[in-house]
Amino acid sequence: MRTVLQLLKDIKARRRMILELAAADFRKRFVGSYFGMVWMFIQPLVTIAIYAFIFGPYGFKSAPPVPNVSYTAWLVPGIVPWFFFSEAMNMITGILQEYSYLVKKVVFPVELLPIIKLISCSFVHLFFFAVMLVFYLVNGRMPMLSWIQCFYYSFAAAMFALGLGYLTSAVNVFFKDMQQIVGILLQFGIWMCPIMYDEKLFFSKAPWVSVILKLNPFYYIVAGYRDSMITGSPFWMRPKLGIYFWGLTIVIFFAGLRFFGKLRPHFSDVL
Template sequence: MSYVLSLLKEIIEKRRLIWDLSKADFRKRFVGSYFGVVWMFLQPLVTVIIYWFIFGEYGMRTTPPIPNADYVVWLVPGLVPWFFYSEALNCITGCLQEYSYLVKKVVFKVEILPIIKLVSCVLVHGFFMVIMFLLYLVYRQPLFLSWVQVLYYSFAAAMLALGFGYLTCAVNVFFKDMTNIVGICLQFGIWMAPIMYIEDIFTDKSPWAEVILKLNPFYYIVAGYRDSMLTGDWFWQRPTMTVYYWCFTIVVLLIGLKTFKRLRPHFSDVL
């Protein structure tokens, strides 16, 4: 637990530097690009349209388990946190190589680099949450006070990405294939959580399918986003899943931080 407390102290002390570098990292993504920030939205928008076409009105006609909810309204609260989580994990995994010139500086606290990448991804995620809220207003969905709860679930997803990210970015310095492994795992991961499909297609056939799906920690995030946006349910109405998720996430974060701390003295030698 000392690793977490040390990280929190570092974040508080370097909060201004983290914020400034995060904004610079956000702007750097679009330097030299003709369409600039448009690309930030284009790929996720195309993804939503493809899934909506395949599973929605014109394809397999997946019916959401929410009365009077269009498929796209049910789909977006699952995809928005996934876009955030997958982008954060990918960015954090390669952050030490990207900022190798900072890693080699003795006085720079390398532990904050994954935080900088995470905050940069949070800025992008904020735009997508605004778009999600606007979509719900356009579709005239009921307004719930629980909409504010997506901030809690976004924080939960951020902690999971950070935990895995500390592990993968540290290993990636010595084992460059880690970036490709993370990409492949994320391709599988989007199908291991009921983001595009209704989980009933599996749980109706096997009682173990529900258990397997819920063992995936991201199930909690997807279900939580939909609870917040579509039904008005709160996170304490899923007590078992909440406890499981945070126990899993804290263990991953501790393992990631411990691995990072142990390998950190060798980063500058390899980079």
């Protein structure tokens, strides 16, 4: 608990520096690139287009899980938060190597680095959130008050990524393969939410699969985004999932931050 309180004090005391470093980190990704930040958005947009084509009306013609909602309109609210989470995990895992010159400074609170990278990733996420809203409006969906809930679910995804990021970034200093392992787990994880398919596919033959899918904490984020954008259901309509998600996320966050703090004295020696 003391570590968390110290982290909150550091965030408050250095909030301007955090935002400046996050903005600089965001700009740094495009240095030397002719098309700049366009590349950051092309791959996710192409991914959405591919899945929409394959599973949409021109491919396998998957039945929309929600009546009167196209497959693409159902897919987008699920995959947008996943883009945010997966990018944050990949970036945070390698943050200590990327900013090794700050890690070696005794006076710099290294625990802030994952937060800086998380905010940097949030800039991209806001863009895709805006694209999602425009897509819904263009397709004739009337705005709903529940759309605001997406900010809550984005915050939930950020906290989950931050807790895991403290663990993976600390391990990555001593075990360089951690970043590759995280990448593989993320490729596997996108199919365990579920995002591309409806879990009801398994109800008739293997109903236990739905239970397993709900053990994935990110299931709560995906379901919440779709509740907010499509059905308009409030976040308190899934109380058990919410308690499970936040209970697990809080445990992971405290454990990750404590683990990070234990290994911190050795970071500069290895880097």
